[in-house]
Amino acid sequence: MWAFIHKLGSPKWFYALSARLQPWFWALAAVLIVIGTLWGLAFAPADYQQGNSFRIIYIHVPAAFLAQSVFVSMAVAGLVFMxxxxxxxxxxxxxxxxxxxxMTFVALFSGAVWGVPTWGTWWMWDARLTSMLILLFLYLGVIALRGSFASRHSxxxxxxxxAMVGVxxxxxxxxxxxxxxxxxxxxxFSVTSSPAxxxxxxxxxxxxxxxxxxxxIALTLxxxxxxxxxxxxxxxxxxELFQEAQ
Amino acid sequence: MSLCLQARNLACERDDRSLFADLDVDIQGGEVVRVEGPNGCGKTTLLKILSGQLGDYSGALFWNGRPMQDVRDAFLRHLLYLGHAPGVKAGLSPLENLVWYQALSGERSSEDRRLDALANVDLAGFEDVPAGQLSAGQQRRIALARLKLTPRALWVLDEPFTAIDRNGVAALEATLLDHARAGGSVIVTTHHELAASPLLRRLPLGESMQPSAEA
Amino acid sequence: MTEGMTESVKQQSAPAGDESRNAAPSSGLGIALAATLRRDLVLMLRYRGEVLNPLVFFALVITLFPIGISPDPELLQRIAPGLLWVAALLAALLSLDSLFRGDFDDGSLEQLLLAPQPLAALSLAKVAVHWLLTGLPLALMAPLLGVMLSLPPGSYSILSLSLALGSASLSLIGAIGAALTVGLARGGVLLSLLVLPLYIPVLIFGAGAVQAAIMGDGAGAHLAILGALLAASLALAPWGIAAALRISING
Incomplete structure (x- = not known):
């Protein structure tokens, strides 16, 4: 276990491993997203209340999931690093x-677009959207803080x-x-907590x-x-890698 | 006196620039070690690593034979570090500054010892003047008063002679040697040339390091 | 400079085996904490402007709202809890940047980090002084500004209490941000960006307490949650502050 963690910590080893993993995740992502999009947009039934406009959840919900999970993974990665x-x-x-x-922005934007047919307005201080907006600010803070140190290590x-404080x-x-x-x-009417x-x-x-x-996963790799x-x-x-490539 | 600070395979790189690598340092009681080298060769960085402030290095540090991370508290109780900035509050008088430093080491407050320490660095008569009204050299002397106020075995001094006048320099040099003679040790960087002494050892940085062949 | 040195070195620099004598850590820590509190209080009181500025800022921002919105007492009364809380929060934020900056600039921070005392405890002393001279005065001053916003009389004590409790959490959380940005030349705006999102729960329950007091619902639950937030910040924030200071000192 320990040997594995330390091996994983070696950039060279990670580079080699990720080269093998990467294509699989790209392929999986492409297939699932194409299937999901076609299925969701063309074949899933329309919502009895919202009609076809509900179909934006096929973007909104995955983006919102990722927005939160990515922050958690980022904090975990930060902990491992520290x-x-x-x-x-x-x-x-x-x-x-x-x-x-x-992803947070996509979730916010799709939420706002969804708001037009549902609420008749681009923005409502809905609990989910507000939390999402605050999450976006947390992300911007982490990005800005990393960029403002002269030393990369610091x-x-x-x-x-x-990230850990945020999480x-x-x-x-x-x-x-x-x-x-x-x-x-x-x-x-809350957008996301619709009935079963x-x-x-x-x-x-x-x-x-x-x-x-x-x-x-593919993009992160x-x-x-x-x-x-x-x-x-x-x-x-x-x-050496570059010399081989030339 | 079995004071012993060791560094093994010390390497530090700052944003892709290697400051030093494969550096072994052994500091024993009874010596003054002068870290030497041109500007930018990492003298201050080395001092910060040896005083346990920087974590951004590879290699290992040992204090009395035990890994530094295990005995950090004990190490800090034996360390006195003076950095580039004297750590003197302009809004407080020399006496008040020393009150804090004395308490910070967990010692009971003793006005006599503070007055004594200030007199020792020729600041008698300035005890209650706000430090902000004193000269740079006098502020540096407030920091140097800690050498006597809170006695520690290991002194790590980064450019302690800055802004000090000629008499003060001579006295400080004598203090460093006396400290070594009494079994303590001193790690110091300075542009001031220290008089030769059997207790003085030089630790050159940067010279052994060839300019990186890849550059 | 020489006499006495020899003797004192012998006294103090026995090898690491002398932990027993150097122990008595609780009393040592107590001395260090008391001295740090005292030193920061004395310093702040010598630069009184630093203490007064957030209070003046608070009053000024509250003055802007009736001018910018409307002098209508009914409207003001409705938005007063939120206004007072937001303005107090910004005023507390304003003074955060200087929490560690002075110590960083003159080298005291290095010394604080190298003291043989737990850094988390020492930084807690500094935060306590910040709260005593910023959060507490803001809380005491708020009812005065509440009068100007036609806040109903029954809610003044809750306003002060919620601000006193809440601003302690704000000082603790904000100190993490201040510690993270103290090494940066222009950390001020970044500090707000880092800290303000984390302030939102405190703002919600603080302003909610005052609102509940006005509606006559009883603010006990809100105050209890503010207390819980404070307890959690007290338990966790000092470690964050200490870790952040160690990073900032590395540049």
């Missing part, structure tokens, strides 16, 4: 942050600490916002969620590999 000083973990955390922010450690706070923020929302708005969906609706959703997660090459560019094994 405790075991494994640099690959920090490289992964560094490439996860912009992706997570992008920036990495600072971003890890902030402790996310549930607190989420529950307090939910509580705040129920206090101020007598429950009208029939299988024909949630099965394509499940496909999309798994597809999005595969996409996240690819971008971590780039980051390894960038940071280790003066190491011998990277130079």
């Amino acid at each position: 405790v075991w000083k494994i640099k690959v973990a920090d490289m992964a955390a560094a490439v996860m942050a912009p992706f997570g922010a992008a 920036g990495a450690r600072a971003a890890s600490v902030l 402790i706070n996310i549930p607190v923020i989420k529950y307090s916002v939910d509580w705040w929302y129920t206090l101020h708005q007598p429950a009208t 969906m029939p299988v024909s609706m949630w099965l394509p959703l499940l496909v999309m969620v798994v597809g999005f997660y595969s996409f996240f 690819m971008r971590t590999r780039n980051e390894i090459l960038r940071r280790e560019s003066n190491k011998r094994w990277v130079k």
Whole structure:
């Protein structure tokens, strides 16, 4: 187990391993997302209340799932980096942050678009949307903090600490916002807590969620590999790699 | 006196630039070790690593034969570090500054010892003047008063002679040697040339390091 | 500079085996904590402007709202809890940047980190001083501004109490941000970006307490949650502050 963790920590070893894993995740992501999209948009039945506009959940919900999971993975990577000083973990955390922010933005934007047919407005201070907005600010904070240190090592450690502080706070923020929302708005119609969906609706959703997660893994592997090459560019094994490629 | 600070295979790189590598350092009681080298060769960084402030290095540190991370508290009780900035509050008088430093080491407050320490660095008569109104050299002397106020075995001093006048330099140099003679040890960087002494050892940095062939 | 040195070195620099004599850590820590509290209080009181500025800022921001929105007492009364809480929160944020900056600039922070005392406890002393001289005065001053916003009389004590409790959490959480940004040349705006999202739960329950007091619902539950948030921050934030300071000192 320990040997495995430390092996995983070696950028060279991770580079080789990820090269083998990466294509599988790309393929899985592509297949699932194509199937899920076609299924969700063309074959799933329309919602009895919202008609066809509900189909945006096939983007909104996977993006919202990822927005939260990516933050947690980023904090876990940060913890691994801080405790075991494994640099690959920090490289992964560094490439996860912009992706997570992008997913949060997608969730927010799709939520706003969805708001037009449902609420007749682009923005409502809905509990889910508000939490999402705060999550976006947390992501922006982590990205900004990492970028503002002159020393990359310090920036990495600072971003890890902030991600861990954030991950402790996310549930607190989420529950307090939910509580705040129920206090101020007598429950009208919440976008995501719609009544139980029939299988024909949630099965394509499940496909999309798994597809999005595969996409996240594939993209993180690819971008971590780039980051390894960038940071280790003066190491011998990277130079040899380039010489072989030429 | 079995004071012993060891570093093995010390390497530090800052953002892809290697400051030093494969460095072994052995500090025993009874010596003054002067870390030497051109600007930017990592003297301050080495001092910060040896004083347990920086974690961004590879290699191992040992204090009295035990790994540093296990005995950090004991190590800190034997360490006195003076950095580039003197750590003196402009809004407090020299006496008040020393009150904090004395308490920070967990010792009971003793006005006599503080006055004594200040007199020792020629600050008698300035005890209650706000440090902000004193000269840079006098502020540095407030920091140096800690050498006597809170006695520690290992002194790590980064450019302690900065802004000190000629008399003060001579006195400080004597203090460093006396400390070594009494069994303590001193790690120091300075641009001031220290007089030769059997207790003085030089630790060159940067010279053994060839400019990176890849550059 | 020489006499006495020899003797004192012999006294103090016995090898690491002398833990027993150097122990009595509780009393040593107590001395260090008391001295740090005292030193920071004295320093802040010598620069009184630093203590007064957040209070003036608080009053000024509250003045802006009736001018910017409307002097209508009914409207003001409705938004007063939120306004007071947001303005107090921003005022507390304003003074955070200087929490560790002075110590960082003059080198005291290095010394704080190298003290043979737990850094988390020492930083807690610094945060306590920040709360005593920022959060507490803001809480005491808030009822005065509440009068100007036509806040109903019954809610003043809850306003002060919620601000006193909440601002302690704000100081603790904010200190993590201050510690993370203290090494950066222009950390001020970044500090707000890092800290404000984390302030939201405190804001929700703080303003909620005042709102509940106005509606006559009883603010006990809100105050209890504010207390719980404070307890959690007290338990966790010092470790975050200490870790952040160790990072910042590395540059």
